[in-house]
Amino acid sequence: MARPWRRAAARPAEETAVRPRTAVELVDVSHTYGERTVLRDVSLVLAEHRVGVIGSNGSGKSTFARLLNGLVVPTSGRVLVDGLDTAADLRAVRRRVGFVFQDPDAQIVHPTVAEDVAFGLHNQRVPAAERAERVAEVLARYGLAGHADHPAHLLSGGQKQLLAIAGVLVMRPARVVFDEPTTLLDLANRRRVARVIEELEQDVVVVTHDLDLLTGFDRVLVVEDGRVVADGAPGETVDWYVARMT
């Protein structure tokens, strides 16, 4: 099977004539942890509404995800979010790009549900009245309104993941990065989270091993040994990846 590859994807930032609305651009990005190189010379533009990233464990895809909102700053090269460099405009970048982690327990920092959702708004100095309104709205949207004052640690795994997502979306980022959001969930909750992602207005980048999650995505990247080795529509890219793994 031929390897899928988008020619336009590797175009450097300087050559991009018109920057898309919420494009993320990686320009010759490499990253190392000590002696270990986890990403090598990655150059691409992410402008699609829904982008998936797949690859085996240790391939570098989680580091790739963390580059997109400045949790990791590249050892060399640049990551630009709407033209903002993650190395120089970290706070502005993080306001634009939300991040949902694999383990919601690590992301929930307040004891009760509503307080945790309000955390990001508190950091953004959103006035109390607006904060309460936005928290109530997002809790209602994700079926957590009845749990507003409940202790977060008593929620089910699926509810915790929805709470983690609500805590990010309440900050109204332009783009949301999900790092393996369904790995710890049962089938029903995987479908629920998949539906949440599908209905999002925001642009999303989803790093996952759950290939079903990528149905209907606009673009899928395959990361292997720190490089993007395939890049294209999910039909061809996922099939190519599955054939390579079996």
Added chain:
Amino acid sequence: MSTLALYSPVPSVLHRTPAGLKLAALAALSVLLFAVPQLPVASIALAAVVVLALAGARLTPRQLLAQLRPVWLWLAGLLVFHAIVTDLATGALAVIRLATLVLAAAVVTATSRVAELVAVIEWVCAPLRLLGVRPARIGLAIAMTLRFIPLIAERAERIREAQAARGATRPLFLSLVPLLVQVLQLAHTTAEALDARGADDEAPPRALWRRG
């Protein structure tokens, strides 16, 4: 309901009372109980706190007893110790004093959201800005402590179960190493999550002696 998850969503008069006032009353009660070491005073204070909890905070007797359960061994030990070393009346005073404070603290946490308590703590710590301290960080640390204690207890239980499932009969303290590893991993991801959710948005205040 666990001890650390006491907040009661049932609305009451005390829920509408400002958290700062409740914390100040709790502090005043603590001072009173130690400044006036008399059994009748402590007994009246205990009765008042129980009435306040049941009528003012609309807590159930079961919820109140749940707060005393973790400390009842200490209370019993204290009573026995005083009965041997001093006298029974002194022991009773010590026990009633401690029980009153535990229940009063429970009433405050049951009727105040953590965010409200944290806001009071941040307000009290505001002068520390002159020393370059971020009061919001202190508040966050307290909220996170309340959040992570039950989570870490749950992880410890999972490790204990995993060890038991594999036939381990080792003492509980030997679970500490795997627990420590898990807690460190959790701390790393949580630090990332705090960054991602804008916890670092506020610029640190400059200490008085560093201001130009």
